[in-house]
Amino acid sequence: MSLLKVSKVRFPIVLVNFKTYAEGTGKKALELARFCEKVSLETNVCVAVAPQFVDIASIAAATSIPVFSQHIDPVVYGSFTGHILPKAVKEAGAVGTLINHSERRLKLADIDASVNSAREANLASLVCSNNAAVSAAVAALKPDMIAIEPPELIGTGIPVSKAKPEVVSGTVELVKQINSDVIILCGAGITQGEDVAAALQLGTQGVLVASGIVKAKDQYRALLDFADAILKLRV
Amino acid sequence: MSLLKVSKVRFPIVLVNFKTYAEGTGKKALELARFCEKVSLETNVCVAVAPQFVDIASIAAATSIPVFSQHIDPVVYGSFTGHILPKAVKEAGAVGTLINHSERRLKLADIDASVNSAREANLASLVCSNNAAVSAAVAALKPDMIAIEPPELIGTGIPVSKAKPEVVSGTVELVKQINSDVIILCGAGITQGEDVAAALQLGTQGVLVASGIVKAKDQYRALLDFADAILKLRV
Amino acid sequence: MSLLKVSKVRFPIVLVNFKTYAEGTGKKALELARFCEKVSLETNVCVAVAPQFVDIASIAAATSIPVFSQHIDPVVYGSFTGHILPKAVKEAGAVGTLINHSERRLKLADIDASVNSAREANLASLVCSNNAAVSAAVAALKPDMIAIEPPELIGTGIPVSKAKPEVVSGTVELVKQINSDVIILCGAGITQGEDVAAALQLGTQGVLVASGIVKAKDQYRALLDFADAILKLRV
Amino acid sequence: MSLLKVSKVRFPIVLVNFKTYAEGTGKKALELARFCEKVSLETNVCVAVAPQFVDIASIAAATSIPVFSQHIDPVVYGSFTGHILPKAVKEAGAVGTLINHSERRLKLADIDASVNSAREANLASLVCSNNAAVSAAVAALKPDMIAIEPPELIGTGIPVSKAKPEVVSGTVELVKQINSDVIILCGAGITQGEDVAAALQLGTQGVLVASGIVKAKDQYRALLDFADAILKLRV
Secondary structure, three states, rough: HHHHHOOOOOOEEEEEEOEHHHHOOOHHHHHHHHHHHHHHHOOEEEEEOOOHHHHHHHHHOOOOOOOOOOOOOOOOEEEEOOOOOOHHHOOOOOOEEOOOOOOOOOOOHHHHHHHHHHHOOEEEEEEEOOOHHHHHHOOOOOOOOOOOOOOHOOOOOOOHHOOOOHHHHHHHHHHHHHHOOEEEEEOOOOOHHHHHHHHHHHOOOEEEHHHHOOOOOOOHHHHHHOOOOHHHHHO | OHHHHHHHOOEEOOOOOEEHHHHHHHHHHHHHHHHHHHHHHHHOOOEEOOOOHHHHOOOOOOOOEEEOOOOOOOOOOOOOOOOHHHHHHHOOOOOOHHHHHOEEEOOOHHHHHHHHHHOOOEEEEEEEOOOHHHHHHHHHOOOEEEOOOOOOOOOOOOOOHHHHHHHHHHHHHHHHHHHHEEEEEOOOOOOOHHHHHHHOOOOOEEEEEEHHHHOOOOOHHHHHHHHHHHHHHHH | OOOHHHHHOOOOOOOOOOOOOHOOOOOHHHHHHHHHHHHHHHHHHHHEEOOOOOHHHHHHOOOOOOEEEEEOOOOOOOOOOOOOOEEEEEEEOOOEEEOOOOOOEHHHHHHHHHHHHHHHOEEEEEEEEHHHHHHHHHHOOOOOEEEEEEHHHOOOOHHHHHHOOEEEEEEEEHHHHOOOEEEEEEEEEEEEEEEEEHHHOOOOEEEEOHHHHHHOHHHHHHHHHHHHHHHHHHH | HHHHOOOOOOOOOOOOOHHHHHHHHOHHHHHHHHHHHHHHHOOOOOOEEEEEEEHHHHHHHHHHOOEEEOOOOOOEEEEEOOOHHHHHHHHHHOOOOEEOOOOOEEEEHHHHHHHHHHOOOEEEEEEOOOHHHHHHHHHOOOEEEEEOOOOOHHOOOOOOOHHHHHHHHHHHHHHHOOOOOOOEEEEEEOOHHHHHHHHHHHOOEEEEEHHHHOOOOOOOHHHHHEEEEEEHHHO
């Protein structure tokens, strides 16, 4: 929490996962990050990005928005060829990290170790989970944030906040019983501003989105639509 | 091979694996890469580096030496959060990649797919192996290079080229029977110029080294010692 | 819970993990299981066994004690070559299963799925964990039992119940806050009756033991020592 | 090879993988194994089975046919909870083992270690591969047998021996160049006698089959059809 205060992360948040999409790689990653920054500056809604590892440094250097890593390994300085060192990610300019994304699932003991490694490296931790019970389990590990993403809805354009609102509200309730400090985001199938609004109204504090923004025909407009939906709720 | 011709890779080669060492992370990674470039320019021996993913772009931009990735995943543009996209590594400035390092062992089918992915992304492929039989198996997959590294010697300072010369020469013989095009490097325990010379005299075309350079008290001197040993053999 | 009532499992319990020890394989596994049954009948303390998969059927057929699987995969009838089908383990005679042993760590989503798979196959679930936070996370997944085993003590002969009593009592407290139904066992380093007594006095309902029994010079005596310690506490 | 002579394995062979099919579990596994034995005795064609681990002992005790494990781990007597000990599989009555099935892919170094572990435990080794290049790589590891199974055809009913004969014949040629001793089987999509005949005519010495037999309406007739196709080729 104090961690979240010192970083540039504010809530509600729109966190854009670039995955390994062509539209989110290299030069195009930088362009997309600039659209995110533009919308963030124009609307004062926090828009953060999670680009690929090789693009973290250039995006962190070129923009003012919070940059997340897509994954970290719970390793320290030493002999871990090919692994993601939390301190290296931090030095490259990231302020936070995804952990246990559905496309990069981890062992339970490694999620615990990764949350602790993130804290030691001064990175905000966002652990992804696939259902309410797993979200509750994650809450016991005390990450800064949890993103609930039913894997069957990821990439479908069917928003979890509308298709399965009870999964979201049930997760919020269960998680809060175990750990009232953790911030909950909502992912999977979010493509429009109204999906974002629905997610916030169910008790979450933002969305984790990928194709809905990265593969949008007009990325800037899609981002603006998300931010506007958040602004309307504030009124 | 034609691949190796177009990249900046020449043989004999000294390829320095930065692992996740403190001395090979962030600013220090860039400093070390500059020493590598300096020795390469002074001696005309090819010195290449394999830094962490987040440091590839800055090192490739700041130096003229070949940069390798420490690992790639056999994935394409798409939904592969937290994975290493070969094309992203290439766009960041890498010219090659390690595959199957002993600290990042892969499934056989994934090594095959990664070698093909590297080729498609125009990255030179260097597959690590742990013994002669596995090296022979790897040779059948047609990577550009193989590095034989008995895991029990990694990080020990006991050079495989001196402690187990028969492993190296046996590997060279076995690999050449299956695939005479593949280039063989030697790793594990290399810390001095004479270890490099021994490796070349056993039929390899270079060394894969980590702690011997990265954790040397004087990285520049250690690199120069390696390069000088190669120059002496050329005379 | 109702599950535990219908099976032969009673508490306090001594659950002996045969691992892949020579003294716990094949004929010797059957001999050891008979000692467990003998002590169980003589003392009326519940002694259960977790032999290797190939030995489950013969031990379940030859003895009256509860037999656990060492692992299950969250798979159903179908194309899962080389995996452990919960229903097959049940049909072979097991009444329960270990999940996530420190030597067979699982992804969080798979632990959740395995606990559910065990329930569907009518197997009691015992999830192993490595510390208090992870135990709390596991409790949220609602297994029947949790075994807390600090991995650094496994196989050492240094009992967690004496070396780190605060880990055990802290785990009991944390787990009960999240799920008051779950039964907690204590593992790692248990070799004598007094270690068992210490474990029970810290609020657990039994021990998960391996080398302390399997590799004892006199397995029967060692088992009797464990059971006697439990009987003394009952008085 | 000498290994294959001492076991009950003969060629051409029909090796039936029971996977975790309902029709191949527990009592039904034993029934199916008896059909295999019946056809083997009636036709003198070698029919072998690969049931789940928990069913190995009962099938090996009740029938005279060769029993294979679906997987082994390269572990020895010791602390490997939840793993498949080659010596335990052998003691339970298996004479051989699958390694690296497409549903249980292994790391390259573990395939190498598993082939050696199988040899030490006196188990015939059958390594599965997904294409010609990987088959060639496997051949360098010197297993007793290789089964080529393009994963895209597994379970389809489209036989690799007819849909992609060039994959089979190309594999045979490539493998024989590297290791002329290894025996090659053909898998994926085999459902009829004519598929078996096609496989043998392409230079293989048998088939690895699963759904084609296990899920056949009349398992006995399907087995007889396979064996008859082999007998016809002998004439």
